[in-house]
Amino acid sequence: MIRYALWRLLQGIPVLVVVATLTFALLRFLPGGPFEREKALPPEILRNIEARYHLDESLPRQYLRYLADLARGDLGPSYKYVGRNVTQILGEALPVSIKLGAVAFALTCVFGVGMGLFAGVRRGTALDRVLMLLALLGVSVPSFVLGAVLVLGVGLGLGWLPAALWEGPLYVLLPAITLAALPTAYVAQLTRASVVEVIDLDHVRTARAKGLPERVVQLRHVLRNALLGVVTYFGPLLAVLLTGSFVVEQIFAIPGIGRFFVTAVTNRDYPLVMGVTLLYAGLVVFANIAVDLLYGWLDPRIRLGGPER
Amino acid sequence: MLKARYGVGALLALALWGCSPSSLRAPPGELRINLGTEPPTLDWALATDNVSFLVIEQLMQGLTRLGPDLRAEPALAEHWEVSADGRTYLFHLRKGVRWSDGAPLQAQQFVYAWRRLLAPATAAEYAYFLFPVAGARAYNAGQLHDANGIGVRALDAHTLEVRLEAPLVYFPALTTFMVTFPARADLIEKYGDAWTEAGNLVSLGPFRLEEWRHEYRLVLRANEDFYGGRPSLDRITGYMVGEESTALVLFEQGILDLVRLPPLEIRRYRERPSYRRKPALRGYYYGFNTGLAPFDDARVRRAFAMAIDRAEFPKLLQGGELPAAYWIPPGMPHHNPAIGVRFDPAGARRLLKQAGIDPAALPPVRVVYNTEQVHRLVAELVQAQWQEHLGVRVELENREWKVFLKELTVSPPPVYRLGWGADFPDPDNFMNLFTSYSANNHTGWANPSYDRLVEQAAREPDRARRQALYDEAQRILCEQDVPIAPLFVSAINLVVAERVKGFEPNPMDIFFFERVRAE
Numbered sequence: 023m024i025r026y027a028l029w030r031l032l033q034g035i036p037v038l039v040v041v042a043t044l045t046f047a048l049l050r051f052l053p054g055g056p057f058e059r060e061k062a063l064p065p066e067i068l069r070n071i072e073a074r075y076h077l078d079e080s081l082p083r084q085y086l087r088y089l090a091d092l093a094r095g096d097l098g099p100s101y102k103y104v105g106r107n108v109t110q111i112l113g114e115a116l117p118v119s120i121k122l123g124a125v126a127f128a129l130t131c132v133f134g135v136g137m138g139l140f141a142g143v144r145r146g147t148a149l150d151r152v153l154m155l156l157a158l159l160g161v162s163v164p165s166f167v168l169g170a171v172l173v174l175g176v177g178l179g180l181g182w183l184p185a186a187l188w189e190g191p192l193y194v195l196l197p198a199i200t201l202a203a204l205p206t207a208y209v210a211q212l213t214r215a216s217v218v219e220v221i222d223l224d225h226v227r228t229a230r231a232k233g234l235p236e237r238v239v240q241l242r243h244v245l246r247n248a249l250l251g252v253v254t255y256f257g258p259l260l261a262v263l264l265t266g267s268f269v270v271e272q273i274f275a276i277p278g279i280g281r282f283f284v285t286a287v288t289n290r291d292y293p294l295v296m297g298v299t300l301l302y303a304g305l306v307v308f309a310n311i312a313v314d315l316l317y318g319w320l321d322p323r324i325r326l327g328g329p330e331r
Numbered sequence: 332m333l334k335a336r337y338g339v340g341a342l343l344a345l346a347l348w349g350c351s352p353s354s355l356r357a358p359p360g361e362l363r364i365n366l367g368t369e370p371p372t373l374d375w376a377l378a379t380d381n382v383s384f385l386v387i388e389q390l391m392q393g394l395t396r397l398g399p400d401l402r403a404e405p406a407l408a409e410h411w412e413v414s415a416d417g418r419t420y421l422f423h424l425r426k427g428v429r430w431s432d433g434a435p436l437q438a439q440q441f442v443y444a445w446r447r448l449l450a451p452a453t454a455a456e457y458a459y460f461l462f463p464v465a466g467a468r469a470y471n472a473g474q475l476h477d478a479n480g481i482g483v484r485a486l487d488a489h490t491l492e493v494r495l496e497a498p499l500v501y502f503p504a505l506t507t508f509m510v511t512f513p514a515r516a517d518l519i520e521k522y523g524d525a526w527t528e529a530g531n532l533v534s535l536g537p538f539r540l541e542e543w544r545h546e547y548r549l550v551l552r553a554n555e556d557f558y559g560g561r562p563s564l565d566r567i568t569g570y571m572v573g574e575e576s577t578a579l580v581l582f583e584q585g586i587l588d589l590v591r592l593p594p595l596e597i598r599r600y601r602e603r604p605s606y607r608r609k610p611a612l613r614g615y616y617y618g619f620n621t622g623l624a625p626f627d628d629a630r631v632r633r634a635f636a637m638a639i640d641r642a643e644f645p646k647l648l649q650g651g652e653l654p655a656a657y658w659i660p661p662g663m664p665h666h667n668p669a670i671g672v673r674f675d676p677a678g679a680r681r682l683l684k685q686a687g688i689d690p691a692a693l694p695p696v697r698v699v700y701n702t703e704q705v706h707r708l709v710a711e712l713v714q715a716q717w718q719e720h721l722g723v724r725v726e727l728e729n730r731e732w733k734v735f736l737k738e739l740t741v742s743p744p745p746v747y748r749l750g751w752g753a754d755f756p757d758p759d760n761f762m763n764l765f766t767s768y769s770a771n772n773h774t775g776w777a778n779p780s781y782d783r784l785v786e787q788a789a790r791e792p793d794r795a796r797r798q799a800l801y802d803e804a805q806r807i808l809c810e811q812d813v814p815i816a817p818l819f820v821s822a823i824n825l826v827v828a829e830r831v832k833g834f835e836p837n838p839m840d841i842f843f844f845e846r847v848r849a850e
Contacts, residue, residue, distance in 0.1 A: 054733025057456070059379070060749065062740065062770035064459050066472040074454035104372035105524035106545075114545050170576070178580045185584065186577045187570065188547060189355065275572040277547035290733050 023318070027311060034307035041303040042092065042296060046085055049292050056101040056290040075101060088296070097300075098293035102286075108297035112279060116301070118188065119266035119278035122201065125194050127263045129202040130209055135252065137206070138213020139245055145218055153210065160207025169200040169273040186275045197274040201267055205259050209252060216248035223247075250320055257313035261305035265298070356585045360565035362831060362849045364589040364842075365578040369546045369571050373527040375509040376448045379456050381752075385842055387509045389551055389567065390534040394422050394441070394491070394506040401662065401756040401839060403503040407436060407513070407535075408491070417498030417790060418465075422506075424489040428558045431539045436513065438485035444514035446478045457510045460754070463502065465494040498790035500797070501757035508755050537562040537845045547571055563833075563848045579826075588828040588849065589842075594650050594705060597824050605826040608651045609836040612660050612753035613821040614761065615652075617698075617713065620743045621814050622775040625688055629812050633672060634682035635746075636809075636816035638720040639713060640674045644819045647712055648705060651822035658761055658809055660820045662838040665758045665801040671809045671817065676720035683721060690722035699728045699744035701735040706748055709818065743773040750821070756839060758801050759789045765808055765815065776814035781807045 057063065057071050072078040076087060091098055097108035141153040176196060177185025184193050220226065221244055229243045230236075266280025279298060286294035317324045357363045370383040375391060378384060396406035405411075408422040428436040445464070448455050449471045462468040465482030469475035482494030495502065505511065515533060522531045529543040529550075537559065538551035551567040572578040575593040582590045592600060600606045619626040619635070626632055641654030653661065656671025683690060698714065700706040707729065714725040730738060739747060751771075753760050762785045763769055767777030781804055788800035809817060823836045832848045 052733075054731070054735075054737035058733050058736040058740070059456070060736065061379075061751075063456055064462075064770055066468070067454075067456060067458055070451045070454040070458075070471070070473075071456065074452065102371050103369070103545075104377045105374060105527060111545070173577060173580055178583060181584075184355070185580045186572065187355075187581070187586070272574045273577055275547075275570065275574065275577055277545065277571075281546070281573070288732065 030311045045299045097297045102289045102291040108293045115279040123263035125198040126202040130205045134206040134209025137210035142214040142217025157207040157210040160203045166269045172196045188276050201270050212252045216251045220247045257309040260309040363568045365572050366569040375512045389538040391512045391536045393512045395503045397507050418495045420493040422491040430533045430535045432533045437488045438491040440513035443516045463499045500792050504755045504757045562845045592824040607825045609823045611823050612838045615750045616815045616817045618774045618815045628686045630682045630686040632813040634679040637672045637675045637679040652819040655817050655820045659758045670805045695724040695726040698746040700748040701732045702729045739773045774814035
């Protein structure tokens with residue numbers, strides 16, 4: 023198992039190199055550079071800036087320089103935030119996003135799977151229809167609408183929770199709900215579909231026939247099998263949630279890294295774009311490995327790392 | 332069971348209520364403002380944006396500072412003398428001024444700061460603000476290698492001598508700008524890039540930096556030893572709330588005291604005592620690419636400028652915009668409201684006819700703007716007016732900001748929008764934009780008389796003669812050659828909590844908090 027995990031991690035390295043290469047190329051194709059300003063700069067000043075950031079070198083040379091720095095763990099200086107480097111910027115913002123993302127992920131797991139299971143085992147009842155209507159709403163309402171409604175309704179109107187900012191544990195709730203709404207709804211739909219498929223299978227009927235209590239049947243035999251399909255979605259979802267969201271951070275004024283996915287591109291802050299892209303790619307690789315390991319636990323038929331010894 | 336459940340729910344609700352955000356309200360003596368975004372840097376040699384400038388203005392001072400009437404007043408320099416030829420300034424520094432770590436202010440700290448700003452390795456975008464200083468441009472371009480060749484030196488600890496390439500009457504206005512502020516060689520060498528972080532940053536203005544949580548919050552504390560007297564406020568906290576409507580919610584809750592109003596909200600706040608409005612030193616204009624037909628003919632450009640009813644802009648945008656056919660905005664010295672073309676559709680059509688243009692046969696005129704709601708509204712209004720008053724077809728195209736800027740430098744579209752905000756309150760800052768050698772002139776227009784008038788005005792000490800020079804230059808720009816059609820002057824729209832006393836916005840959009848109180 024450990025050998026398998028390590029092997030998969032090693033395989034991730036070429037993936038990251040490909041991502042870095044593509045991002046590097048795409049950024050340079052984008053018209054408009056980092057130092058294009060409303061107040062145009064005199065040519066001698068542009069030359070000084072380009073020299074400082076090695077932008078006066080040929081593209082292949084810049085690319086090799088970037089890869090060499092990357093290999094040493096140096097993500098380079100930010101062009102926008104003068105005097106700070108990308109590692110510092112991500113290092114300060116990532117813990118915030120992880121906190122928010124972890125809460126949102128927990129909400130998604132508990133409510134998404136819970137709603138799906140409830141609806142699935144009570145297929146066709148009024149409860150099923152209500153839950154699935156909720157899920158449909160969750161999938162359809164965009165986060166900027168939900169976020170605004172929560173800020174105005176719960177934050178300003180009712181005054182129950184802080185409308186925005188990032189001062190303590192309570193401040194995580196509204197943004198986490200906004201962030202979790204869509205994946206929760208989607209997971210609920212997925213879970214319900216799998217539960218409905220599994221619930222009439224032979225092994226479930228056998229378990230019932232053995233006289234196991236209904237709760238044990240539902241959790242151990244129905245849910246565990248139904249989760250296989252859902253867990254596949256958890257990998258990329260975890261990466262998405264942990265890297266924050268531009269919309270949610272913007273609405274709730276949260277200092278996470280989600281904002282950089284948008285602002286770094288609009289600023290043409292090449293090193294910062296590369297930094298967030300690589301971070302995201304790394305998380306996707308990592309989360310997918312975690313999901314594969316989870317498969318093995320959920321379904322004993324899946325064996326990792328070749329033939330059994 | 333059911334009852335117990337409700338009980339838990341009620342308790343939870345109470346617990347949440349107890350932590351309601353009202354406990355976040357600022358105590359007396361603390362002012363909470365919205366910065367909107369993270370200041371990209373607090374290094375005053377490298378900062379170029381308004382947010383950094385706002386913070387640095389509280390932390391630092393220069394040789395001179397802007398007074399409430401936007402005239403350059405003595406600040407770190409107690410007084411100064413200009414030589415008879417207008418080329419040499421002698422600044423006498425105030426004695427007894429100390430940095431927040433107790434070190435005394437010295438003239439050498441200006442020399443170091445200016446050399447650092449101009450050094451090619453610093454790669455400062457705003458190094459060009461000191462290009463009027465002798466040798467500065469050559470040093471920045473790498474043609475002069477010895478920093479001693481730059482025209483700035485310390486005659487003694489409290490006397491700074493500045494030699495200019497040519498006379499420049501507004502030089503004391505330039506030294507109000509942050510890139511000219513003094514700097515500490517010892518600290519910059521000690522901390523490197525991190526010298527601007529809280530704990531490292533040493534300053535000498537009314538406030539000092541206490542905390543800087545990047546992308547979230549910045550706290551300034553009153554400087555007890557400020558030479559101008561301790562400010563009334565104890566603390567200023569600047570949050571970085573990017574979403575303007577969220578900032579407004581926090582204002583409603585009493586968490587933020589000072590917030591910029593998004594255009595759509597102005598209507599709702601206009602009648603409230605918290606509302607503040609001030610015309611800014613910021614012009615909005617349409618530029619013509621004078622190298623492309625039909626705009627290679629001044630008569631056509633004039634006709635297009637005359638066919639815009641500028642009185643419609645404030646009605647459309649509702650942000651207190653001032654319709655403007657002139658270029659030097661009100662509030663700036665040498666502003667002249669009489670300059671500019673008048674709205675005259677019939678005259679405009681006659682001009683087109685004289686130029687031999689048949690509007691119906693003209694291919695659609697392409698207007699390009701950067702993607703933003705306000706710019707789209709303006710473009711649609713101009714489109715409708717040109718179609719109605721001139722009978723030409725107009726096509727609108729929008730671009731992402733950086734793509735737009737690239738296009739302006741590489742191949743400017745026939746008609747494009749841009750704005751300009753003052754860096755310092757002197758008309759030269761606006762007028763030299765359209766000299767033939769300005770990097771900001773994307774129109775392709777070059778008029779030697781205009782260049783000459785602007786250069787002359789920059790070194791003309793006599794107010795009346797300077798006024799005449801700028802009037803003549805503005806007439807060429809806005810009435811005769813019309814490479815640009817100024818449209819309006821933007822305004823600043825703010826809401827300020829009633830507990831805050833003594834705050835007024837000013838046209839430079841600089842926040843002076845020294846005399847502000849928070850109850």
